[in-house]
Amino acid sequence: MLRVIDLSKVYNGNVVLRGINLEVEGFVGIFGPNGSGKSTLLKIIAGLEKPTCGRIIFEGEDITAMKAEKIARMGISMVFQISRPFKNLSVVENIATPLLLSKRYREAMERAEEICEFVGLDALKEERAGKLSQGELRLLEIGRALAMQPKLLLLDEPFSGLDVENARRVRRILRKIKKEGVPALITAHRMKLLRDLADKSYEMRGGKLAEG
Numbered sequence: 705m706l707r708v709i710d711l712s713k714v715y716n717g718n719v720v721l722r723g724i725n726l727e728v729e730g731f732v733g734i735f736g737p738n739g740s741g742k743s744t745l746l747k748i749i750a751g752l753e754k755p756t757c758g759r760i761i762f763e764g765e766d767i768t769a770m771k772a773e774k775i776a777r778m779g780i781s782m783v784f785q786i787s788r789p790f791k792n793l794s795v796v797e798n799i800a801t802p803l804l805l806s807k808r809y810r811e812a813m814e815r816a817e818e819i820c821e822f823v824g825l826d827a828l829k830e831e832r833a834g835k836l837s838q839g840e841l842r843l844l845e846i847g848r849a850l851a852m853q854p855k856l857l858l859l860d861e862p863f864s865g866l867d868v869e870n871a872r873r874v875r876r877i878l879r880k881i882k883k884e885g886v887p888a889l890i891t892a893h894r895m896k897l898l899r900d901l902a903d904k905s906y907e908m909r910g911g912k913l914a915e916g
């Protein structure tokens with residue numbers, strides 16, 4: 705489904721990723737300390753950064769030089785650590801917004817309502833997104849990514865900054881996504897956070913990946 709081949713990234717002479725090789729099938733976890741290059745790898749896959757060298761193949765197609773919008777249209781959705789919703793729109797409207805590019809209003813809203821339920825935001829669907837807590841925002845961010853019916857989800861530290869209860873909620877949603885058969889690449893700063901989710905885990909250290 706996704707193959708990363710000999711990928712490296714250098715920022716101003718600073719080598720952040722060194723010859724990364726990775727295959728993603730099912731749920732794959734990458735753990736490693738802050739600054740080890742996890743977010744950079746996800747951003748490169750999503751087309752938000754360009755690699756210094758190496759290739760990314762998604763469903764047999766070379767996506768390395770593609771723009772982020774095209775990669776998103778091909779089915780790769782990223783869930784960011786920090787959600788930047790439209791604060792004055794409701795939760796359900798935030799989820800519906802990307803859908804309006806390809807669906808009629810009613811259809812987009814119906815689908816967005818289903819997603820609200822799926823991610824556990826049903827009771828808050830009419831609430832302004834600006835009023836959500838950090839944990840609820842993370843669920844909204846996951847919902848927005850799911851709205852695109854992704855073929856692959858990239859989740860950048862989905863548990864960071866959450867208390868135990870919210871981390872549990874996110875874990876529950878991720879298990880449901882896994883059950884639905886959507887593959888995912890998930891980062892975390894500790895392996896423990898991915899243990900019961902990832903089919904395969906890798907450790908990122910000094911820009912290199914090792915099987916964890």
Ligand SMILES: Nc1ncnc2c1ncn2[C@@H]1O[C@H](COP(=O)(O)OP(=O)(O)OP(=O)(O)O)[C@@H](O)[C@H]1O
Binds near residue numbers: 736739740742745
């Ligand atoms: N746009 C950029 N310009 C220069 N250096 C960058 C840029 N983005 C990231 N870096 C550097 O690359 C290194 C890896 O950062 P990255 O965010 O990928 O790590 P991470 O493992 O995801 O850590 P965190 O969990 O803190 O996000 C860091 O040293 C960071 O300072």
